[in-house]
Amino acid sequence: MNTTTATRNRLSLPVWFVRAYDAELAETHQDSDDPAYRAIAAHVASGATTVPAWLAGHLADLATHLWDLVDTDREAPPATRAARRRGCAALLSRLQELGITPWPLTGHGARPWGTEAAHCPDCAPLVGPRAPAAVTGPAPQTPAAEPATxxxxxxxxxxxxxxxxxxxxxxxxxxxxxxxxxxxxxxxxxxxxxxxxxxxxxxxxxxxxxxxxVPVPEEPDLGEQIEGWWLILDAAGTVLTHTCGTSRQQAIRRALTDPAVRASQARDGGVAARGLWTADLR
Structure with missing residues (x-):
């Protein structure tokens, strides 16, 4: 679908996703010449509890990218990195429930912005709603300092x-x-x-x-993340199975060979996936 839409989905960004974004990318996006990055920065900073349909796909792409950045950030303590990864996973799970998945990691470039054409016919159906013209223009001139709001x-x-x-x-x-x-x-x-x-x-x-x-609860010790393995969950967060995969999408495709996973997808309209940790095996 390549049409512009004003539809909004109810979506509150997880606290630890916002903290990861603020630590890794917020400043870069705010100063970027890319209107997509500026739109993401403005949305995260707004604290809005709904998201425009045209921006939801870009948030999914951001959560995937941010997961990788957090995973390689050795300056943050392990518990902080783990909490930030869970924030990214929580956002991806919620977007999955809304039928929104990240852009393919390889072979299709980046998600098109504005009126940009899709990379190829295979990825064109994945583009989703387009951003309205009001947010696709060039970077605004830096305004003079204004009084505090x-x-x-x-x-x-x-x-x-x-x-x-x-x-x-x-x-x-x-x-x-x-x-x-x-x-x-x-x-x-x-x-x-x-x-x-x-x-x-x-x-x-x-x-x-x-x-x-409200104090942020102490994050539980999840141990170490098991690379290449995923937990598959239903809409209520109940674990259905675990499976391997080089990406979240591949793990879900493999999990759908399980009748219980297929039944959950038919019932709820989809399933979610998050990384597998050693604590999940206890």
Missing amino acids: DAEAIVAEHGEHLRPGSVVSHTDRRGITSRGVVVSLYYRAGGRAAADLLLITGEASVFADALAP
Whole structure:
């Protein structure tokens, strides 16, 4: 499909994927002349909980590339690298549920951008929705420094835990504590800072000083990653089998020889795959 579309999918980026991206690629993408990279950087920084259909494929390609970068980054502690890889795997699994897979690693160049033609007829059906003209233009001129936005001022005053996309906790007047995702920040009439939250029960507007950070849970020790082996999971995250493969796509294709995997794919519309770790074999 080569048409432009404004369709959006509900998709919150995993925290550890965002941290990996910030550490490895964010600054490079923000300063890039490539509009695709700038669009990715803007989306990740926005903390949005939905993604345009035209950008979802590029996020899948990014997660695959970022996985490789994290795997070769020997400056980060092993536990941090493992957590970042899990963030990439979680995003790829969610995109797989939406029917979105990374661009083929070899033989087809990069995913086309804007009106670029596909590499060949074989990969043309994989291109997906195209980016609208509004985001495919040349790099914008660097603007003069502007005053801090309301959101930046509120984060500076109340803390980094209020950045859009962060998970915070809130205790209401009944004493019930719940967690929500920060959607936006602003000042109410009278100058008091507030945040729009996305809760399980819906949306809510809460004063910024009533929100507390949620500590990131300690990452479990998964041991060592087993190169070339993958866990195959259903939509609920239940392990169906494990199989070998040089890529996620190849592993899924091999796993589909298992009747249980085929049944899960027919039931859920697809299956997911993530790298196999030694802890998975305990």
